[in-house]
Amino acid sequence: QLSPFFYSSTCPNVTNIIREVLQNAFLSDIRIGASLIRLHFHDCFVNGCDASILLDNTTTIDSEKFAAPNNNSARGFEVVDDMKAAVERACPGVVSCADILTIAAEESVALSGGPAWTNLLGRRDSRTANRTLANENLPGPNNSLERLKDRFRNVGLNDNFDLVALSGAHTFGRAQCRTFSDRLFNFNNTGNPDPTLNTTLLQQLRQLCPQGGNGSVLTNLDVTTPDLFDNKYFFNLQISKGLLQSDQELFSTPGADTTAIVNVFSSNQAAFFKSFVISMIRMGNLKPLTGNQGEIRSNCRRVNGNSNIETRSSSEGDLISSF
Numbered sequence: 001q002l003s004p005f006f007y008s009s010t011c012p013n014v015t016n017i018i019r020e021v022l023q024n025a026f027l028s029d030i031r032i033g034a035s036l037i038r039l040h041f042h043d044c045f046v047n048g049c050d051a052s053i054l055l056d057n058t059t060t061i062d063s064e065k066f067a068a069p070n071n072n073s074a075r076g077f078e079v080v081d082d083m084k085a086a087v088e089r090a091c092p093g094v095v096s097c098a099d100i101l102t103i104a105a106e107e108s109v110a111l112s113g114g115p116a117w118t119n120l121l122g123r124r125d126s127r128t129a130n131r132t133l134a135n136e137n138l139p140g141p142n143n144s145l146e147r148l149k150d151r152f153r154n155v156g157l158n159d160n161f162d163l164v165a166l167s168g169a170h171t172f173g174r175a176q177c178r179t180f181s182d183r184l185f186n187f188n189n190t191g192n193p194d195p196t197l198n199t200t201l202l203q204q205l206r207q208l209c210p211q212g213g214n215g216s217v218l219t220n221l222d223v224t225t226p227d228l229f230d231n232k233y234f235f236n237l238q239i240s241k242g243l244l245q246s247d248q249e250l251f252s253t254p255g256a257d258t259t260a261i262v263n264v265f266s267s268n269q270a271a272f273f274k275s276f277v278i279s280m281i282r283m284g285n286l287k288p289l290t291g292n293q294g295e296i297r298s299n300c301r302r303v304n305g306n307s308n309i310e311t312r313s314s315s316e317g318d319l320i321s322s323f
């Protein structure tokens with residue numbers, strides 16, 4: 001359904017336009033690429049890649065932005081707005097917000113030292129969001145490996161290669177103390193830290209994230225090359241330096257089929273890049289709206305046609321509907 005040529009005649013420069021906005025954003029925010037690929041992931045896992053995550057709260061939309069995995073965590077929305085505005089100036093009403101997220105994800109990887117690939121395009125934008133599904137479908141940092149596997153299978157990805165390759169996106173970006181603090185002092189009510197966490201890293205993380213401290217303090221997901229898209233994430237797992245429990249489990253769960261995949265990606269960056277591209281394309285193909293389904297939003301934050309509902313007070317709304 002999706003095609004690399006979807007905008008060839010209607011918006012041939014769309015990728016360059018998005019890349020330019022991204023490069024500009026990078027100048028003041030080295031983390032922005034990581035934040036943007038995460039938006040694409042959190043979009044695709046909830047009713048497919050339909051830009052549902054970009055919709056703001058209204059009287060009829062329960063924004064996914066306030067689902068637990070996104071709230072005070074998902075970021076980059078202003079840069080997506082800038083991309084959309086730039087694309088609209090060149091090709092009004094043509095390019096979906098879902099495709100902008102897809103292109104931004106790929107360009108973010110390429111600009112950070114990772115592989116570039118050909119994006120498949122032609123997604124359209126949803127007219128709904130689903131906060132409940134965002135809470136149910138998105139994996140959490142304290143999930144067991146079995147739970148992580150379930151979440152990937154549940155959306156139609158496989159629970160070994162896709163899971164391990166896509167987790168490799170934690171080669172860049174940041175996480176807040178609250179997402180890994182369970183590992184530091186009293187892991188699973190044992191009174192001890194997570195035994196699969198390197199003791200040197202444990203001491204550093206305890207300093208950064210003391211018990212009762214500020215849970216929103218940030219640290220690097222990849223302790224070796226924090227801003228480079230490379231395969232060091234997998235090397236970190238081999239030396240017990242995965243930041244999140246969900247990262248370290250891929251390597252440290254006894255008997256898991258994911259351990260061998262971590263070892264391959266750690267020893268062979270080309271193999272990681274190749275698998276990552278395949279899995280990103282598979283993720284980008286999850287339940288896209290195509291043809292005349294959905295719409296091309298003119299503003300990524302709201303559905304077309306009733307753009308001022310959320311700015312109206314409820315009494316004004318009542319007045320209008322009574323006419």
Ligand code: HEM
Binds near residue numbers: 036038177
């Ligand atoms: C396998 C299950 C996964 C879990 C449990 C997970 C969980 C998390 C958590 C807890 C954070 C930190 C959020 C915060 O502290 O605000 C994070 C950040 C991030 N995740 Fe994941 N994630 C997973 C898979 C993925 C996938 C598949 C991708 C992309 C393909 C991805 C890309 C990222 C990136 C790039 C960041 C850093 C974002 C930033 O710096 O703004 N993650 N993830």
Ligand SMILES: [Ca+2]
Binds near residue numbers: 047048
């Ligand atoms: Ca979605």
Ligand SMILES: [Ca+2]
Binds near residue numbers: 171224225226228232
């Ligand atoms: Ca890295």
